[in-house]
Amino acid sequence: MRLIEKRLRQLVTGALALLTAFGLNSGKAWAQEDIQFPVTPSVLVDGVFERCEGIAFNGEGRLFVAGNSRLWHVSTEGETTEIVQLYSNLGLAPIGDRDILMADFGPTNRFSDGPNADGIVWRITPEGDTTRVVDGGFGDPNFVLVRSDGAILVTDDATDEILLVLPDGRMGVISDAVGHPNGIALSADESTLYVAQIFKSTRPIVADGRVWSLPLTNGMPSGPPEVLADLGDDAANDGLAMDELGRIYVAANGAGEIWRIDPNTRETVLVAEHMPGAASIAFGQGEFDHHSIYVTSTQTGKVWEVNVGVRGAPLHR
Numbered sequence: 001m002r003l004i005e006k007r008l009r010q011l012v013t014g015a016l017a018l019l020t021a022f023g024l025n026s027g028k029a030w031a032q033e034d035i036q037f038p039v040t041p042s043v044l045v046d047g048v049f050e051r052c053e054g055i056a057f058n059g060e061g062r063l064f065v066a067g068n069s070r071l072w073h074v075s076t077e078g079e080t081t082e083i084v085q086l087y088s089n090l091g092l093a094p095i096g097d098r099d100i101l102m103a104d105f106g107p108t109n110r111f112s113d114g115p116n117a118d119g120i121v122w123r124i125t126p127e128g129d130t131t132r133v134v135d136g137g138f139g140d141p142n143f144v145l146v147r148s149d150g151a152i153l154v155t156d157d158a159t160d161e162i163l164l165v166l167p168d169g170r171m172g173v174i175s176d177a178v179g180h181p182n183g184i185a186l187s188a189d190e191s192t193l194y195v196a197q198i199f200k201s202t203r204p205i206v207a208d209g210r211v212w213s214l215p216l217t218n219g220m221p222s223g224p225p226e227v228l229a230d231l232g233d234d235a236a237n238d239g240l241a242m243d244e245l246g247r248i249y250v251a252a253n254g255a256g257e258i259w260r261i262d263p264n265t266r267e268t269v270l271v272a273e274h275m276p277g278a279a280s281i282a283f284g285q286g287e288f289d290h291h292s293i294y295v296t297s298t299q300t301g302k303v304w305e306v307n308v309g310v311r312g313a314p315l316h317r
Helices: 002-021
Strands: 042-045 052-057 063-067 070-074 080-085 092-095 099-104 120-124 130-135 144-146 152-156 161-165 171-175 181-186 192-197 199-202 205-207 210-217 226-230 237-242 248-252 257-261 268-272 278-283 292-297 303-307
Touching (some): 161 181, 226 257
Parallel strands (some): 052 092
Antiparallel strands (some): 052 063, 070 080, 092 099, 248 257
């Protein structure tokens, strides 16, 4: 039954894409008015990962998940294929036509071993070939994002640092204004960086629920951050994603919830709940449902599919 439902949704998505191409459909929020939030997520992957975190679609629309300290390819039927083994399984982002960026704590991490500078950001092909984009000089990379100019933003949630990696390899910390930053997202005009704060402190670990907006000018912070929303002390905000209408989706890891925030109105909507360890978020691409988000879990190892009735914002690769 679940396969039939998925195929029907794929057919509808394809039909709507054709209507949009001929100017007969806006392609935006095609069924959102019919969705009653919070929705019940469906399970795409279960029983494969002890825990998983990073998730992204590459330029070909193929789905990749970071779990069990490995990178995996996931089919529309939930079948998994191991690509390569690494040190950890943090954030993913598409880069280029086919490749995936993967954040990796490296051999040590601050939570277990104290301050370090052996973090890695990998560039990985679908065949498993790896290149070190960042190799040391940074602590514990967590979330990665590619800007329109090819530069890469990387967060370290064990500290307050957001790193900028330029296409020529130069890198440096561009912000420490938000404590323990995790997921990040850029506005369409790249004038605002949205940042999820996961902790108030790490010794002891105390969760945070705030999502911040940080103004940018020419890619650099140009003012103090402002609280966009506070999802509660137990939220422990993790991954972020943006839809085509500019709204932010937040994985509240500690609360097991997905929230949507409208930066213009500050409206917050509970999109889905009962998702323990909800971690990273990616909008469907390729043969997957383009009006759904796909969510990983650091607690159960599940990958969920959540119909939100709108497409994701285009990502830079």
